Amino acid sequence: MRDLHLPLNQTQRVRLEAALHELQTLAPAAASAAAVTVADTIPVNHEDNILKGHGTTDQDGEVVATLCGVVERVNKLVYVRTLRARYKPEVGDIIVGRVIEIAPKRWRLEINFSQDAVLMLSSMNLPDGIQRRRTAVDELNMRSIFEENDVVCAEVRGFQHDGSLHLQARSQKYGKLKRGQLLTVPPYLVKRRKQHFHHLEQYDVDLILGCNGFIWVGEHVVVNEITTFNEDQEKLSAEVETFTPMETRKHICRLANAARVLSALGFTLTIELIIQTAEASLSSNVKINDMLGAEFYVQTAETEAKRRADLLGRKKGGAR
Amino acid sequence: MEHVNPLTGFRVDGRRPNEMRQLRGEVGVVSRADGSALFEMGNTRVIAAVYGPREIQNRSQQVNLKEALVRCEYRMAEFSTGDRRRKPKGDRRSTEISLVIRQTMEASILTHLMPHSQIDIFVQVLQADGGTRSACINAATLALADAGIPMKDIVTSCSAGYLCSTPLLDLNYIEDSAGGPDVTVGILAKMDKVTLLQMDAKLPMDTFETVMELATEGCKAIATYIREVLLENTKQLECQRG
Incomplete structure (x- = not known):
């Protein structure tokens, strides 16, 4: 399995295999039947003139997959x-990215897309919070907002005509992320939801599930919609003195490791599942650094298999 | 030296003339890459890693604005052959094979879907026992499919030779260095089109056809295997995702 080169002992290997097999049997049969690889023919009924979506082409009148994945059918549309x-960005997605370059009037961000994303100075809220034209002075002070290698949270604004991706950060909730960890997971594990920002009050931690598979776990920051410039300055100097408390730092590491384990096992990352995994590690007295060890992987896989079995059982019970 | 036993008809490593070496493919072996694969044909063992589509690093290399740039680097590990020798990076042989692999893969990748980006393919031979070129192409196909890069078809490659008046499939190092003709064929498996054909000796026309036929059959067998590996991997990922 991917990313997972663990020194498993014999019992652990058997348990992991059993858990993974259990997951395979629990998955709906339709999911594995709809799986295709490159150059597989997708069976369609040609009479109801279908629309070919992403990952398909036409070869000698047949619909053929160009990607490995799962066939989805929405009315007439067939895609992989x-x-x-x-x-693959969509307008309105919340993403987390890393600044790699500062260009005239814009920042370039790495967001795991086929190109770098562009965040224009004009689509940013200025730190003084006043709506006005961006001057040359603003442009010179761009490094005071974001520097290279800063982690930034933003929203997808849209595509330009040349295919490049533009971002915006027009609210206080977007912007630079500090005091935390950035994780990268495969984007297919993050589902688009209503809520991507999560404040976990019990831990005093902010968790951002970026749609691009970049996940931020960091100390909670109080969002202040109305901040004046002076206040900001005061806050800065105060910030230098107050460190993140040890307790919070431990929580951040625990949650981050929970997300790492789940992504290595290939489970969809939801906020509930991450919290559950972190709680499970706490209740079974697993140390933070032991969370990435073999035993906890196996435990997590087993818990998840049981959870899904329960879910399925309840569904069936409800149907009856 | 006799490469085919006149009595039994077996080859030096105990295979029949039209028998392939054992295949093994594994997906997802390099964790940092977008797609990666390990491919074995008998004792030949190759690892491939794909990065991209990503932002173009060197704009001067960009030829066509509307298509993705495909780059490929082939390298033999120092420990891959019998004698351990430091191999310079840009020697003629590896430059040529890099080019061959790049052109073969480019024929199948739908580059027009990913404008302003580049795809890097790195293949490294871990163990060389003949047919590294074919193994590299097969590994690259697996890695590209793993990276989720759209392709027209699965490209596979296999070699065949002609020794002791017998057409032989999938030559190993001993047979390869015997001096006979070595035909490497790459095909688009489903469309049944040839994307690569190399031969470094002369062969009579009718013999060439039988040898090429044999290599094509080998390619198709490899294609079936590769699709099995990919389908298995896709199903597993989907089931675990839940």
């Missing part, structure tokens, strides 16, 4: 949903 691939 990829599993392991780079991020």
Whole structure:
């Protein structure tokens, strides 16, 4: 399995295999039947003139897959949903990225897309919070907002005519992320939801599930919609003095490791599952650094198999 | 030296003339890459890693604005052959094979879907026992499919030779260095089109056809195997995702 080169002992290997097999049997039969690889013919009924979507082409009148993935059918549209691939942006997605370059009036961000994303200075809220034209002075002070290698949270604004991707950060909730960890997971593990920002009050931690598979786990910051410039300055100097408490730092590491384990096992990352895994590690007294060890992987896989079995059982019970 | 036993008809490693070496393919062996694969044909063992589509690093290399740039680097590990020798990076042989692999893969990748980006393919031979060129192409196909890069068809490659007046499939190192003709064929498996054909000796026309036929059959067998590996991997990922 991917990313998982663990020194498993005999019992652990057997247990992991059993858990994974259990997951395979629990998955709906339709899911594995709809799986296709490159150059597989997708069976369609040609009479109801279908629309070919992403990952398909036409070869001698047949619909043929060009990707490995799962066939999805929505009314007349037939497309292939990829599993392991780079991020495919949609307008309005919340993403986390890393600044790699500062160009005139814009920042370039690495977001796991086929190109670098562009964040224009004009689509940013200025730190003074006043709406006005961006001047040359603003342009010179761009490094005071984001520098190279900063981690930034933003929203997908749209595509330009040449195919490049533009971002925006027009709210206080977007912007630079500090005091935390950035994880990268395959984008197919993050589902688009209503809520991508999560404040976990019990841990005093912010968790951002970026649609591009970049996940931020960091100390909670209080979002202040109305901040004046002076206040900001005061906050800065105060910030230098107050460190993140040890307790919070431990929580950040624990949650981050939980997400790492889940992504290595290939489970969809939801906020509930991450919290559950972190709680499970706490209740079974697993140390933070032991969470990435073999035993906890096997445990997590087993718990997940049981959870899905329960879910399926409840569904069936409800149907009856 | 006799490469085919006149009595039994077996080859030096105990295979029949039209028998392939054992295949093994594994997907997802390099964790940092977008797609990666390990491919074995008998004792030949190759690892491939694909990065991209990603932002073009060197704009001067960009030829066509509307298509993705495909780059390929072939390298033999120092420990891959019998004698351990430091191999310079840009020697003629590896440059040529890099080019061959790049052109073969480019024929199948739908580059027009990924404008302003580049795809890097790195293949490294871990163990060389003849047919590294074919093994590299097969590994690259697996890795590209793993990276979720759209392709027209699965490209596979296999070699065949002609020794002791017998057409032989999938030559190993001993047979390869015997001095007979070595035909490497790469095909688009489903469309049944040839994308690569190399031969470094002369062969009479009718013999060439039988040898090429044999190599094509080998390619198709490899294609079936590769699709099995990919389908198995896709199903597993989907089931675990839940």
